[in-house]
């Protein structure tokens with residue numbers, strides 16, 4: 007294991023004055039098929055170690071693999087969604103290397119005949135511009151098992167007392183999506199990296215092919231970074247003609263924010279080495295979330311000898327054009343377009359839509375609006391109260407037992423004038439506590455606005471009398487001062503009044 011040496015870095019903006027960054031992103035996505043890539047074992051996450059294994063995924067002699075047809079379909083759909091060409095005929099290949107988490111001593115992968123190639127994904131950046139990420143290929147392979155190193159001194163894998171290995175993950179279908187070297191992003195390279203992985207995650211989720219949980223490892227990103235001397239604008243022809251520098255490959259970066267930080271860090275680290283006339287070593291690096299740095303992994307040349315050869319135990323994959331076209335018909339509306347359509351349907355600002363995206367609430371809002379709520383109310387509940395609570399409790403809003411129908415019903419009660427905002431919040435408490443539907447909770451808790459305007463007027467009169475000085479301010483034109491009076495009226499009515507109505511009455515009495 008690498009010892010923790012702090013490497014030199016230069017200021018990011020300084021680095022960008024002298025160097026042009028180039029990136030290549032490799033994303034591994036675990037498909038959500040019920041069974042593994044080449045056998046019938048289950049793929050459930052978190053099962054007891056080595057409970058989902060068989061002779062095929064354990065690589066026992068004589069066991070024969072069979073391709074998972076659903077995984078191939080998912081691979082083709084991913085390829086199509088990434089605007090790739092789909093191979094008419096391709097094979098699996100054995101990638102030979104020895105590592106204890108890989109029981110067969112080779113990984114069944116694809117090499118020079120990927121199922122999908124030559125695509126692109128357009129990603130939107132913060133400033134509204136679009137960057138086209140060129141996709142080199144998307145190929146099928148299988149995941150490895152997981153090692154667990156126990157005892158010994160902390161962080162020293164090979165100093166561990168012993169190691170355990172869990173093969174449940176071995177053989178889970180993976181698609182590796184590899185970009186071409188991405189140029190022309192200039193100082194926005196880290197932002198492009200984050201935006202691309204985010205857009206890819208959104209796309210894969212829309213395709214329904216993976217649960218894309220970076221924190222659980224079902225979506226993993228390796229970020230390759232190199233620098234070359236800067237000779238012009240990032241997008242100029244002279245700059246494009248400069249040969250690429252040596253890359254480093256930062257492994258398994260497991261959040262969008264980390265992708266951005268890791269790329270940024272590597273740019274500043276490379277620059278420091280190049281400034282001193284040093285050479286970048288082509289190697290893998292490990293990202294450390296806590297300290298925000300990468301450390302050296304293993305040296306890895308381009309000509310890494312994996313002794314690839316075509317897998318003799320599997321038949322080639324040869325999807326007919328009809329099959330491919332039929333799969334094309336199953337593609338969802340591109341997420342970017344869908345997002346824009348919904349934002350305009352719902353009348354949200356850019357900021358509001360971003361909140362909704364960040365809260366992962368698009369589907370919930372869609373269902374809530376379909377159930378009759380206004381888009382504004384749906385957004386308010388799902389990204390406000392419920393998202394806050396979910397965050398605080400480290401849970402997902404879906405796990406609360408509150409449904410879009412509940413929220414629509416709650417909104418209905420507010421719009422019918424039966425509940426005010428603070429009462430609606432109390433009703434929601436009750437729904438969260440499992441007391442029933444919003445109407446049931448409001449009935450059971452006796453929550454209902456006083457509809458009697460006479461009572462409200464009486465309360466207003468009383469409050470005006472008791473707060474003559476404030477009332478005078480309102481009369482003198484300081485309308486904001488009415489807020490204090492409304493507060494008093496609400497108190498007088500024990501919260502059972504419609505604050506909007508109270509305001510109307512107060513202003514009518516004092517300003518007309």
Ligand SMILES: Nc1ncnc2c1ncn2[C@@H]1O[C@H](COP(=O)(O)OP(=O)(O)OP(=O)(O)O)[C@@H](O)[C@H]1O
Nearest residue numbers: 028029030031184185186187230231232250251253
């Ligand atoms: N000089 C470079 N600078 C930045 N990125 C590069 C450079 N050369 C290649 N890349 C990118 O690095 C990535 C290399 O991924 P690829 O899967 O092809 O090979 P690998 O990382 O060597 O192999 P493995 O899949 O075994 O990790 C690609 O995204 C490619 O575009």
Ligand SMILES: [Mg+2]
Nearest residue numbers: 032182184228
């Ligand atoms: Mg790769």
Ligand SMILES: [Mg+2]
Nearest residue numbers: 032228230255
């Ligand atoms: Mg790689």
